[in-house]
Amino acid sequence: xxxxxxxxxxxxxxxxxxxxxxxxxxxxxxxxxxxxxxxxxxxxxxxxxxxxxxxxxxxxxxxxxxxxxxxxxxxxxxxxxxxxxxxxxxxxxxxxxxxxxxxxxxxxxxxxxxxxxxxxxxxxxxxxxxxxxxxxxxxxxxxxxxxxxxxxxxxxxxxxxxxxxxxxxxxxxxxxxxxxxxxxxxxxxxxxxxxxxxxxxxxxxxxxxxxxxxxxxxxxxxxxxxxxxxxxxxxxxxxxxxxxxxxxxxxxxxxxxxxxxxxxxxxxxxxxxxxxxxxxxxxxxxxxxxxxxxxxxxxxxxxxxxxxxxxxxxxxxxxxxxxxxxxxxxxxxxxxxxxxxxxxxxxxxxxxxxxxxxxxxxxxxxxxxxxxxxxxxxxxxxxxxxxxxxxxxxxxxxxxxxxxxxxxxxxxxxxxxxxxxxxxxxxxxxxxxxxxxxxxxxxxxxxxxxxxxxxxxxxxxxxxxxxxxxxxxxxxxxxxxxxxxxxxxxxxxxxxxxxxxxxxxxxxxxxxxxxxxxxxxxxxxxxxxxxxxxx
Amino acid sequence: xxxxxxxxxxxxxxxxxxxxxxxxxxxxxxxxxxxxxxxxxxxxxxxxxxxxxxxxxxxxxxxxxxxxxxxxxxxxxxxxxxxxxxxxxxxxxxxxxxxxxxxxxxxxxxxxxxxxxxxxxxxxxxxxxxxxxxxxxxxxxxxxxxxxxxxxxxxxxxxxxxxxxxxxxx
Numbered sequence: 121x122x123x124x125x126x127x128x129x130x131x132x133x134x135x136x137x138x139x140x141x142x143x144x145x146x147x148x149x150x151x152x153x154x155x156x157x158x159x160x161x162x163x164x165x166x167x168x169x170x171x172x173x174x175x176x177x178x179x180x181x182x183x184x185x186x187x188x189x190x191x192x193x194x195x196x197x198x199x200x201x202x203x204x205x206x207x208x209x210x211x212x213x214x215x216x217x218x219x220x221x222x223x224x225x226x227x228x229x230x231x232x233x234x235x236x237x238x239x240x241x242x243x244x245x246x247x248x249x250x251x252x253x254x255x256x257x258x259x260x261x262x263x264x265x266x267x268x269x270x271x272x273x274x275x276x277x278x279x280x281x282x283x284x285x286x287x288x289x290x291x292x293x294x295x296x297x298x299x300x301x302x303x304x305x306x307x308x309x310x311x312x313x314x315x316x317x318x319x320x321x322x323x324x325x326x327x328x329x330x331x332x333x334x335x336x337x338x339x340x341x342x343x344x345x346x347x348x349x350x351x352x353x354x355x356x357x358x359x360x361x362x363x364x365x366x367x368x369x370x371x372x373x374x375x376x377x378x379x380x381x382x383x384x385x386x387x388x389x390x391x392x393x394x395x396x397x398x399x400x401x402x403x404x405x406x407x408x409x410x411x412x413x414x415x416x417x418x419x420x421x422x423x424x425x426x427x428x429x430x431x432x433x434x435x436x437x438x439x440x441x442x443x444x445x446x447x448x449x450x451x452x453x454x455x456x457x458x459x460x461x462x463x464x465x466x467x468x469x470x471x472x473x474x475x476x477x478x479x480x481x482x483x484x485x486x487x488x489x490x491x492x493x494x495x496x497x498x499x500x501x502x503x504x505x506x507x508x509x510x511x512x513x514x515x516x517x518x519x520x521x522x523x524x525x526x527x528x529x530x531x532x533x534x535x536x537x538x539x540x541x542x543x544x545x546x547x548x549x550x551x552x553x554x555x556x557x558x559x560x561x562x563x564x565x566x567x568x569x570x571x572x573x574x575x576x577x578x579x580x581x582x583x584x585x586x587x588x589x590x591x592x593x594x595x596x597x598x599x600x601x602x603x604x605x606x607x608x609x610x611x612x613x614x615x616x617x618x619x620x621x622x623x624x625x626x627x628x629x630x631x632x633x634x635x636x637x638x639x640x641x642x643x644x645x646x647x648x649x650x651x652x653x654x655x
Numbered sequence: 656x657x658x659x660x661x662x663x664x665x666x667x668x669x670x671x672x673x674x675x676x677x678x679x680x681x682x683x684x685x686x687x688x689x690x691x692x693x694x695x696x697x698x699x700x701x702x703x704x705x706x707x708x709x710x711x712x713x714x715x716x717x718x719x720x721x722x723x724x725x726x727x728x729x730x731x732x733x734x735x736x737x738x739x740x741x742x743x744x745x746x747x748x749x750x751x752x753x754x755x756x757x758x759x760x761x762x763x764x765x766x767x768x769x770x771x772x773x774x775x776x777x778x779x780x781x782x783x784x785x786x787x788x789x790x791x792x793x794x795x796x797x798x799x800x801x802x803x804x805x806x807x808x809x810x811x812x813x814x815x816x817x818x819x820x821x822x823x824x825x
Contacts, residue, residue: 238669239669239672242669242672242673242676243676243677243680246723247722267723299723300665300726300818301664301665301722301723301724301726301727302723422721423717423720424714424717424718424720426717427710427713427714428714428717
């Protein structure tokens with residue numbers, strides 16, 4: 121056993137977990153860890169605010185399937201992580217967040233830059249730790265990676281006081297992790313699977329609602345086998361977009377208050393709803409009464425999600441990939457795809473001389489043929505993207521679905537590009553969201569991250585503006601973003617190439633310029649404030 | 656309706672706040688929560704009394720199960736469990752009322768654990784109804800203070816809830 125400091129041991133465990141990249145900002149309470157990092161091969165990306173560090177780790181995790189790691193100092197550094205941690209929790213993204221803490225003898229005394237970060241993040245971390253015993257650091261870090269990346273994935277935070285980081289320990293990595301209270305159940309119950317098969321075969325109008333869990337478990341192929349064999353139309357939640365290709369003949373679109381008409385119509389007409397890896401939150405389902413007259417099969421690795429929002433007839437706790445494989449072994453062939461009629465009613469979008477966001481998004485889809493990773497921010501552009509982009513592969517549409525965090529898109533794109541440098545990464549954003557974390561342009565410049573940013577600029581907080589237009593009879597308050605900067609000059613200040621698109625005739629040319637540009641690029645699309653979310 | 660949950664948790668600092676926090680943020684009401692270390696010093700047992708319907712108890716159980724520190728949860732059937740609560744009741748007592756209070760205490764098989772010129776402090780253990788009944792009787796003398804532990808419960812017979820027998824999980 122080698123002797124080393126806790127800080128050094130932390131770096132050694134990260135290496136043993138295969139960590140290649142960390143996003144963060146140093147501070148006085150975390151400097152021993154940073155000093156130990158100096159001697160390692162782990163790349164550190166210096167962000168401009170800690171919130172971006174979590175989002176970048178999230179983008180990295182969601183594109184690679186690995187655990188994303190971010191680091192911050194105590195106090196404000198740690199609290200700046202909170203929004204990103206909550207975002208990762210809601211979307212089940214595996215993150216390990218490491219925070220420095222004040223000297224253990226000073227904890228609880230409200231000293232400089234002290235905050236109870238484990239207390240603050242307990243409601244929205246999968247688990248968290250405050251390390252008081254230096255000997256526990258190795259085991260805790262191993263546990264953190266295990267907890268973050270198994271079962272329903274999620275963020276884990278480890279708070280390490282500075283004096284603990286500097287203490288010497290005997291370094292030995294435990295071979296096995298055994299946490300008595302944590303035994304994720306991956307295999308579905310055979311009897312429930314049998315009941316599910318019977319229910320599917322006996323239904324007349326089954327519908328699959330595919331959520332983010334399908335993507336997280338890598339169950340897309342199994343899902344396609346099931347729906348093609350049983351000819352079941354698929355609707356998805358925002359998080360489930362990409363779980364099957366959006367041009368699949370059985371895919372009807374996203375459900376919910378901002379969903380597609382044909383998807384919601386199919387849901388209303390179904391006699392059996394097969395929910396896979398989704399929690400059916402209010403935005404997805406709205407009125408839960410619509411499920412009153414249908415049978416529901418709910419497959420989820422998190423038992424707490426089953427029956428939480430809607431009553432379930434056949435609950436199946438397990439990993440979506442495993443459960444679907446078992447169902448597929450037993451399921452028969454069906455002849456008719458009942459939802460063809462619904463699909464035929466698909467709305468045709470207006471085709472006029474104006475430059476609409478859907479024109480831009482469809483041109484991006486055409487130009488790239490779905491060979492990209494898309495990240496979005498939150499707002500009208502997010503819904504435009506969800507409805508109009510061609511998403512070919514699972515895990516290539518990355519968005520803040522659960523918490524709806526503005527500012528997520530650009531940092532997530534940076535993380536995604538580090539995770540998948542072989543892929544084109546395009547961040548779709550709006551002027552409201554973009555300005556929440558635009559300091560990350562500095563990270564893009566410093567690291568020369570060749571991402572593309574498509575910025576829909578309607579000088580509004582568009583989603584709320586639209587709401588005020590409909591619900592408050594046009595009493596607009598605090599939704600006009602007068603004072604927006606000139607985004608092209610801003611991009612120039614960071615050494616990023618840019619272009620402004622204002623007319624439809626320049627559309628193809630603009631996308632071509634963006635596509636052929638080698639480095640980072642900002643395409644600002646001037647958009648009417650009255651462009652609706654759903655045309 | 657009231658439900659009693661027996662919950663085994665790892666004996667770590669902060670576990671109680673995680674459990675209590677979970678209840679408040681999910682909007683569940685705890686009637687009582689009693690916690691103490693078990694025969695295994697690394698494990699504590701919480702006895703939680705929840706007021707609600709089947710849906711609430713199912714959700715409470717599932718959400719508690721999500722906590723990494725929670726090892727096992729069992730919903731106790733009141734008919735198959737011994738349930739006890741401990742209360743300390745400080746009641747006004749003067750020369751005229753003192754003997755009446757002592758008589759009542761004896762009937763309830765409670766103990767007088769402290770005496771002053773103006774008060775008696777009574778210790779009683781039993782189920783919730785028994786304690787309520789004693790408090791009700793003592794009210795006429797003027798209750799100064801009541802301290803209650805909340806319910807603790809254990810299954811009757813040779814059944815045990817241990818961390819090794821996962822099939823007993825509810």
